[in-house]
Amino acid sequence: MHSDDFDRDPTVTLHLRSLLRPPADAAYWDGLETRIMDRIVADGAPALRTTGGFAAISAWWEPFAQWTRAGGLVAAAALALTVWGLWETSSSDARLAHEAAVEALSTPLDSVGRPLSDAPREKTVPDLFRY
């Protein structure tokens, strides 16, 4: 016996089933179907999916759904190309920076510096150190 059945009265259940049984006549159900459909037609409200909500979004997406796989492949290829391009750019930048640094170090330090000019602006630093 099911745990919900400990207080069920089988006699009452039997009579309830008999009392509430749906009409057995097939003609009744044909007639009810007709009445339901007549009311729906008279109501005139469309059931179309394009009227809103999730179904509307699904309907909008349907023509594009077949391109999902191809679109995914193209997106993946574009992403791979972008990553490769970024890596190439950054490695060439690093190479150029490295070459510039090496070149700068190989130049004698004397030739890099400039002699102080006699302009007043250039004199301020030695003047500051003096005090």
Add this chain to the structure above:
Amino acid sequence: MSRRKARTAEGALEAKAAADAVLAAREQERLHVVAAQDGDMSAFSQLVRKHQQRAYAVARAVLLSHEDAEDAVQEGFLHAHRALSRFRPDQPFGAWLHRIVSNAALDLARRRKVRDTDELVDTHASPFRDPAEADELHDRLRSALSQLPDRQRSVLVLHDVEGYKHAEIGAMLALPEGTARSDLHHARAAMRTILGSLRRPA
């Protein structure tokens, strides 16, 4: 031993065939829903044909009279058709429809209660007569059912007569499963009290 194996294999084949039939029916229903969503009225008519008896049983659990149950079924299908664009075809149509029909039935029961209170009409009066109504025992059962609160009566009938599970009843009537369970036991206890005299030997 080999006969036993053969029986087991036969049983497995039958189970597979039954499962395949269920899947085919579900797919057929999904196609009808999609077609109905595209405006195909004959597809919706197929859905009505398939589900109207179960919908009637749900409505009859809430409402005491045959006419009210039929009204609730018609209202339910009308609301379902209006809301069909928002229904996802991969979901079970029956469960969705039963929720709508039970709401329509509860709404009708509330309206009837107000009307009956206002007009002091005998709640059992009905022009519809079936052989069962002539039976005295059925009259007393009907009277006992009418004394139960709407929710308890619905849970009792949906569970004991229609065979729904508590979770399904909870979903249908917007109740927690535990409430449906306790409503069932309260309803059975009330029926026992009301029908006490039925069980006494004559």
